[in-house]
Amino acid sequence: MASLRDFVRNIGTVLPEIPKPERKPNLNERFIWTGFALIAYLVMATTPLYGFGGPGNQQDQLAFLRVVFASTQGTLMELGIGPIVTSGLILQLLKGSDIIKLDLKNADDRAIFGSATKFLTLIVIIGESIAYIFGGALGVLTANQQIVIFIQLFIASLFVLLLDELIQKGWGLGSGVSLFILAGVCQTVMWYTFSPISIRATATTSETFGFVPALVTAFFTNTLPDIVVRQFRYPSLLTFALTMVMLLTIIYIEGIRIELPITSVKYRGFQGVYPIKLLYVSNIPVILVSALGANITFFTRILYNYQTSSPSWWLKYLGTWPPAVNGSLSQYPNGGIVYYMTAPQGVDSTVADPIHAAIYLMYLIGMAVLFARLWVEIGGLNPRAVAKNLMDANVQVPGFRRTGLSIEQVLNRYIPTLTIIGGIMIGLVAGVSDLFGVFGSGIGILLMVDIILQYYQNLLKEQVEEVSPTLAGLIGAG
Numbered sequence: 247m248a249s250l251r252d253f254v255r256n257i258g259t260v261l262p263e264i265p266k267p268e269r270k271p272n273l274n275e276r277f278i279w280t281g282f283a284l285i286a287y288l289v290m291a292t293t294p295l296y297g298f299g300g301p302g303n304q305q306d307q308l309a310f311l312r313v314v315f316a317s318t319q320g321t322l323m324e325l326g327i328g329p330i331v332t333s334g335l336i337l338q339l340l341k342g343s344d345i346i347k348l349d350l351k352n353a354d355d356r357a358i359f360g361s362a363t364k365f366l367t368l369i370v371i372i373g374e375s376i377a378y379i380f381g382g383a384l385g386v387l388t389a390n391q392q393i394v395i396f397i398q399l400f401i402a403s404l405f406v407l408l409l410d411e412l413i414q415k416g417w418g419l420g421s422g423v424s425l426f427i428l429a430g431v432c433q434t435v436m437w438y439t440f441s442p443i444s445i446r447a448t449a450t451t452s453e454t455f456g457f458v459p460a461l462v463t464a465f466f467t468n469t470l471p472d473i474v475v476r477q478f479r480y481p482s483l484l485t486f487a488l489t490m491v492m493l494l495t496i497i498y499i500e501g502i503r504i505e506l507p508i509t510s511v512k513y514r515g516f517q518g519v520y521p522i523k524l525l526y527v528s529n530i531p532v533i534l535v536s537a538l539g540a541n542i543t544f545f546t547r548i549l550y551n552y553q554t555s556s557p558s559w560w561l562k563y564l565g566t567w568p569p570a571v572n573g574s575l576s577q578y579p580n581g582g583i584v585y586y587m588t589a590p591q592g593v594d595s596t597v598a599d600p601i602h603a604a605i606y607l608m609y610l611i612g613m614a615v616l617f618a619r620l621w622v623e624i625g626g627l628n629p630r631a632v633a634k635n636l637m638d639a640n641v642q643v644p645g646f647r648r649t650g651l652s653i654e655q656v657l658n659r660y661i662p663t664l665t666i667i668g669g670i671m672i673g674l675v676a677g678v679s680d681l682f683g684v685f686g687s688g689i690g691i692l693l694m695v696d697i698i699l700q701y702y703q704n705l706l707k708e709q710v711e712e713v714s715p716t717l718a719g720l721i722g723a724g
Contacts, residue, residue: 255358255361258358258360263364264412267416275417276419279413279417280413280420283412283413286405287426287429290323291323295320295322295398298320298387298391313431314331314533314536314689314693315327315331317430323402324383325402330406330423337363338624368404375399375400376396409422410422410426419701419705419708427694428694434687434690435685438455438481439457440456440457442459443455445480453476453480455480457473460481461483475594489686492691493695495675496695497699499525500696505519506656506657507520511642526622526627527621527625527669530618531613531618531621531669532610532614534617535614539584542584543565543587546561547567549564550565550566561582565581565584565585566585568580586602588606589677590602590680590681591683592683606681607678611674611677612673614670614673615669615670618668619669632661633654675688
């Protein structure tokens with residue numbers, strides 16, 4: 247273990263790094279750096295890969311991962327934040343399960359953990375770039391194209407890693423990962439709402455994609471009934487209304503919490519609350535379920551592509567895809583296990599196959615609960631870990647003895663139950679949103695609302711801190 251620590255410590259000295267600011271930037275400076283990172287991401291998300299001629303007739307095989315990983319097909323952001331999220335989750339799982347024994351309160355251990363995360367991210371970037379190129383996600387490429395695209399993906403992903411570190415080190419606000427996810431989801435929602443682009447619906451007709459332009463067109467052509475429900479997953483009045491309902495529902499659910507009163511042992515007279523949210527594990531369970539399902543679907547699709555002439559019997563049970571139509575391959579399965587792990591494509595598909603919709607909803611809720619319970623145990627969110635954190639912060643629950651066991655017993659009344667209820671709620675909201683094709687997908691809307699609320703809370707704390715650092719510290723504790 248000592249040799250591994252030395253290796254990670256030494257490798258950290260040669261890895262590219264963003265230095266911490268010598269003084270804490272003021273709020274305006276942090277806004278500027280955050281804006282710089284956002285603009286850089288958006289430019290890369292619209293810059294096509296050099297040497298990539300487009301997927302041709304092949305649809306996006308990784309559409310399921312785009313929202314979670316803030317990626318865009320065929321651009322420098324093909325990988326998005328996928329390597330950062332993947333490496334971070336792996337190390338968090340290893341740390342939470344005590345396979346990696348590091349004390350993140352210790353500066354040296356914290357530096358080792360940061361170097362390990364960055365090093366693993368670089369390895370994942372290389373691995374994912376190779377998988378995307380040779381797995382067919384970017385279509386058929388020549389040897390020269392493969393080399394050129396690999397270099398572009400590596401450099402662009404490394405730049406994204408440094409942008410995230412720039413914000414994390416205090417130059418910006420929040421985190422780069424959250425910022426890029428928020429930008430990607432907002433782009434999708436705006437595209438569904440305002441896009442004026444006409445897309446071919448059939449061989450002889452085309453329709454305006456965006457809801458608002460389509461609504462204006464329908465108003466002037468006296469075809470308003472046609473805008474209520476549209477085919478081909480085009481944004482409609484129904485999906486627009488459902489998107490608004492889901493937004494309000496998620497905002498309401500995010501505000502539900504149990505406030506456990508606490509008092510400070512060190513500072514007499516200080517009283518506050520320890521909030522335990524209804525969505526105790528936030529969006530982590532649905533992110534894990536979405537990433538798991540998308541990866542299984544992607545690799546099953548690769549296997550199916552190589553065995554289209556005579557698929558193995560087990561592959562037929564795992565997943566099948568419809569044959570190509572006019573050279574266009576569908577990105578959605580039509581049979582096997584992965585078919586029921588994939589959401590129906592809009593209202594029409596949900597009504598046409600309610601059994602598929604019901605099984606998908608039960609799968610998403612069940613897996614969300616399972617991952618919620620798992621994440622609480624290995625992510626340091628269980629009652630014992632929270633009780634230890636409160637003891638280390640020199641606080642106690644009024645009316646109970648100041649011992650870890652007493653605080654743990656109090657937390658045991660709430661955390662296990664809220665973990666299950668939160669998993670059910672977040673799985674249900676994401677699943678219903680996907681069934682009816684809300685703008686930006688169910689997981690996208692959940693992530694967008696959660697990140698916006700985080701930024702709102704951070705901005706409030708930053709503004710208060712500029713006036714009174716002591717008051718900001720009390721707000722953070724409460």
